[in-house]
Amino acid sequence: GEDVEQSLFLSVREGDSSVINCTYTDSSSTYLYWYKQEPGAGLQLLTYIFSNMDMKQDQRLTVLLNKKDKHLSLRIADTQTGDSAIYFCAVSNDYKLSFGAGTTVTVRA
Amino acid sequence: GAGVSQTPSNKVTEKGKYVELRCDPISGHTALYWYRQSLGQGPEFLIYFQGTGAADDSGLPNDRFFAVRPEGSVSTLKIQRTERGDSAVYLCASSRDNQETQYFGPGTRLLVL
Numbered sequence: 001g002e003d004v005e006q007s008l009f010l011s012v013r014e015g016d017s018s019v020i021n022c023t024y025t026d027s028s029s030t031y032l033y034w035y036k037q038e039p040g041a042g043l044q045l046l047t048y049i050f051s052n053m054d055m056k057q058d059q060r061l062t063v064l065l066n067k068k069d070k071h072l073s074l075r076i077a078d079t080q081t082g083d084s085a086i087y088f089c090a091v092s093n094d095y096k097l098s099f100g101a102g103t104t105v106t107v108r109a
Numbered sequence: 110g111a112g113v114s115q116t117p118s119n120k121v122t123e124k125g126k127y128v129e130l131r132c133d134p135i136s137g138h139t140a141l142y143w144y145r146q147s148l149g150q151g152p153e154f155l156i157y158f159q160g161t162g163a164a165d166d167s168g169l170p171n172d173r174f175f176a177v178r179p180e181g182s183v184s185t186l187k188i189q190r191t192e193r194g195d196s197a198v199y200l201c202a203s204s205r206d207n208q209e210t211q212y213f214g215p216g217t218r219l220l221v222l
Contacts (some may be wrong), residue, residue, distance in 0.1 A: 002183075003152070030208075033210070035213070041200075041215055041216075042113075042115075042213045042214050042215040042216045043152070043198060043200065043213040044213075045210060045211075045212060045213075048210060051208075088151050088152075090151075094207070094208075095142075095157055095164075095165070095204075095207035095208070096154050096157065096165070097139065097144075097152070097154065097211060098154070099151030099152050099153070100151050101149065101150055101151050102149075102150075102151055
């Protein structure tokens with residue numbers, strides 16, 4: 001099946017930018033997603049990118065996709081304490097989502 | 110509008126018991142999915158419904174797990190003879206059709222003692 005890898009932890013100072021990276025193996029993935037999970041909660045869709053795009057910006061969020069290297073990143077500008085959470089990269093193969101293990105982002109004052 | 114809802118939010122049971130987990134998708138969403146999230150991991154696909162039928166149940170770990178969606182809306186995930194290894198968060202998601210974005214519910218936290 002699809003293999004999705006993410007680094008496990010990221011610590012960032014409030015106000016700085018956060019960059020979360022993800023690599024995947026299936027080049028036929030059509031949509032690539034970023035979900036956010038806060039403690040005890042479900043998954044909140046943050047943003048997604050279609051595989052024929054290389055960049056998408058949505059307010060403080062910027063998604064970059066390098067299809068050749070099968071690398072996806074999420075940049076959060078001006079990181080706030082409310083951004084502390086686990087961030088999951090997910091890639092779609094038809095209807096099935098394959099997730100990474102999640103990156104825990106800790107925002108320090 | 111209302112999102113995906115799941116009940117119960119928490120379930121504690123004893124090894125060997127039977128449990129049912131319920132999912133109410135977003136109104137009008139024809140596709141429904143179940144995922145399982147173990148501690149420290151990302152969600153893993155279990156089963157996908159298109160309408161009333163299970164179009165893909167390849168992620169169900171064994172025949173103790175079964176899911177239904179009799180009227181094409183609410184779905185129930187059923188686990189027989191629960192084992193401690195079944196302890197996880199069970200997430201439900203729905204989408205307008207199977208190529209659209211999946212929206213997740215808050216999950217049911219199952220603990221098997």
